[in-house]
Amino acid sequence: MFFIMKSALVFMLVFAFNLFAQELSDFDTYKKPYAKDELKSGRYYSKDETRAIEKDEFDNPGMIWVERGSELFNKKMGKNNYSCANCHNENNNSLKGIAVSYPVIYQNKLINLEQKINICLENNMNLKTGPLESDNILSLSSFITYLSKDLPMNVSIKGEAEEFFIRGKQLYFERIGQMNLACNQCHDNLAGNYLRAERISQGHINGFPSYLMRWENIASVHRRFQFCNNQARAEPLEIGHADYNALQLYIAWRGNGLPLESPSVRR
Amino acid sequence: MYLKTLIIINLFALINFVHANENIVFYDIINFSIPNSLTDKVGNINNGRDIALSRKGNCLACHEIPMVDDIFQGNIGPSLAGVGNRYTIAELRLRLVNPYVLNPDSVMPAFYKVRDLKRVDKNYREKTILTAQEIEDVINWLSTLKTDKM
DSSP: OHHHHHHHHHHHHHHHHHHHHHHHHHHTTTOOSSOGGGOOOHHHHSOHHHHHHHHOTTTOTHHHHHHHHHHHHHSOBTTTTBOHHHHSSSSSSOOTTOGGGOSEEETTEEEOHHHHHHHHHHHTTOOOOOOTTSHHHHHHHHHHHHTTTTSBOOOOOSTTHHHHHHHHHHHHTOOBTTTTBOHHHHHTTOTTSEETTEEOOOOOOTTOSEEETTTTEEEOHHHHHHHHHHHTTBOOOOTTOHHHHHHHHHHHHHTTTSBOOOSEEEO | OHHHHHHHHHHHHHHOOEEOOOSSSOOEEOSSSOOSOSSSSOOOHHHHHHHHHSTTTOGGGTOOOTTSOOSOOOOSSOOOTTHHHHOOHHHHHHHHHOGGGTOTTOSSOOTTOOTTOOSBOTTTTTOOSSOHHHHHHHHHHHTTOOSSOO
16 A cells, blocks of 8 residues: 555656746757856867867868868859859958858758858859758868867857757757667767777867868768767768758857867867 | 756656667666676677777766777766776676666767667667667676776
């Protein structure tokens, strides 16, 4: 008898607590894991040697993509013989400062910078679009991002962006893969700890496109998401997938205020 | 969250007998442990060590194992030094098979679980991380970790 009463009490408690937790999480939709003065970019967690390579623009291999991007940006292309610089230069519709606000809403969808570049290539220059993770697109996006270096990240989650933000947050906390892990378990709760040789950071994206030494290549934000998905043995999504954009928006928002540091260098 | 965890632990303690609806081999959880071996074969300690230290078990990703000569050891979970003193084989079995019984939010993966997982990569779908025999091997090795020196 006593046992049954005790069980019933426990069940009621669990029920009440779940209700409580539900309300708490609704209330917490806009709560950030790190307050502004606690935000630390990935650079803070990387090794001294890696940080030194990142800082020195002659050593930083990511600058190769920035330079190539700058050449492409100024190159006249296609039938119209236009370059990006014809429409976007210092005096005219400059792209300085735009990278900090991506992903953005475009025709009711959330798009990232690489997708925006393709839209411009297609609509304004009558050119064929490139695969998002191709050298040309990543070079252009590295260059355009570099124009905003040191400016604070500043994405908006207002208006039409809000529903994507909510979706992104949901994805960030969703446990996935054979390892059954969610992003927050590592990047909100374990930053500073070691996963084997790797020091876990807060998981910000202010350093993207980012040069990964292990691949000797530049990686977009979505490529990094695929990599973290692989580690959890979860099915990765396609580069450019709407859910990756939503996740990107949530992560950018949670790091709003961090200075843009692309091209960052990581192990 | 802490409270919720406590309550769930409490629940398990009360029910005391959970028929886990996992895959392949069924097992009973009794008093925070799985008393019965998952296989008929006693676990092989040497194999267990190999599995734990290789990519297969990948325990070093999260745990320090001081008696192992490897400078890259994770520190997400507690050190495994002396773990053979802290737990019985039956308790170690539960900790590998399904740590969520003890801590629903655990980062430690359940090494013998296929249900209730989302978006599992197709190469790993419907597969457990370790086989029943591999679990037996690893826990037998863990039970030999009696002190922090070796």
